[in-house]
Amino acid sequence: MIFSLNELVHWLGLTIFEIWINLVSLTIFTILLAMKIDNNYFAGNGGWWIIFSPLFIGDGLNTYFCAIIFIRMQMDGVMKSAILRALWSLTFLLLVFVFKYLLCKKLSGQSSLEYSEVLSPVFILLQLIAVRACQLH
Amino acid sequence: MAVLHRALFTWFNLLIFLILLVLRLDLRIQWNWFIVFIPMWLYDNILLIYIIFRMISHCKNGHDHISSLRRKAWYMTAVLTKLSGQGLLCLKLEATQLTLPAKVVLAPLWVLLLTLGCDVFIHLIQHSRY
Numbered sequence: 001m002i003f004s005l006n007e008l009v010h011w012l013g014l015t016i017f018e019i020w021i022n023l024v025s026l027t028i029f030t031i032l033l034a035m036k037i038d039n040n041y042f043a044g045n046g047g048w049w050i051i052f053s054p055l056f057i058g059d060g061l062n063t064y065f066c067a068i069i070f071i072r073m074q075m076d077g078v079m080k081s082a083i084l085r086a087l088w089s090l091t092f093l094l095l096v097f098v099f100k101y102l103l104c105k106k107l108s109g110q111s112s113l114e115y116s117e118v119l120s121p122v123f124i125l126l127q128l129i130a131v132r133a134c135q136l137h
Numbered sequence: 138m139a140v141l142h143r144a145l146f147t148w149f150n151l152l153i154f155l156i157l158l159v160l161r162l163d164l165r166i167q168w169n170w171f172i173v174f175i176p177m178w179l180y181d182n183i184l185l186i187y188i189i190f191r192m193i194s195h196c197k198n199g200h201d202h203i204s205s206l207r208r209k210a211w212y213m214t215a216v217l218t219k220l221s222g223q224g225l226l227c228l229k230l231e232a233t234q235l236t237l238p239a240k241v242v243l244a245p246l247w248v249l250l251l252t253l254g255c256d257v258f259i260h261l262i263q264h265s266r267y
Binding site: 001002003005007011016017019020023024026027030031033034037038114115116119122123126129130133134136137 | 151261
């Protein structure tokens with residue numbers, strides 16, 4: 001659309017495979033969400049955790065994939081770029097995970113945080129993404 | 138537009154939208170959901186104009202690459218799907234007496250996510266770069 005896939009890869013620091021995993025997990029998440037809202041499936045305390053599970057599984061797969069890339073880059077001898085890439089992936093995955101975790105806790109009524117606090121990891125991530133956008137050329 | 142301008146424009150729109158969303162969810166403001174989504178409407182409409190402009194310039198320059206034009210038409214369909222999904226979501230949140238089922242609201246999003254997933258997967262297979 002406004003960006004090509006390669007531009008997105010450069011900007012967000014994600015690989016195409018990670019983007020695909022995120023898309024698939026988001027699709028399954030929205031299907032479960034529709035089932036919850038329409039048919040009242042997954043009622044009870046653990047319901048929201050089941051609905052969010054595709055997103056957490058997607059995060060886990062992405063972490064595993066990033067770990068493999070880090071090890072392979074290290075074996076190829078590109079230490080500096082391997083560490084920089086691993087650091088960025090770790091920050092990205094951690095912030096997104098914390099956001100999902102806090103949102104899930106808030107929706108299940110296990111925490112009394114406000115939405116501004118729940119979304120704070122996303123705002124931090126946005127600042128980091130803005131810095132990365134300035135490095136684009 | 139350079140990639141930097143496009144990235145910063147997207148970033149700014151997203152930031153404003155998230156700030157409005159947080160304020161509305163925390164009930165600090167009681168605005169209509171259609172107003173909260175204004176940054177997204179603005180962004181999608183500018184995106185549509187941008188794609189139409191590129192399609193016109195493509196046709197005017199006499200390029201005969203039909204695949205490139207088809208790609209731009211797919212981008213336009215994707216933006217229109219996003220717009221309809223957002224419209225339905227706002228309607229669901231605002232007009233509670235309508236009792237729209239969540240399946241109907243999320244259907245455009247599913248179509249968009251599935252086609253995007255297929256598109257990215259084909260790209261992944263064709264270029265064999267992860």
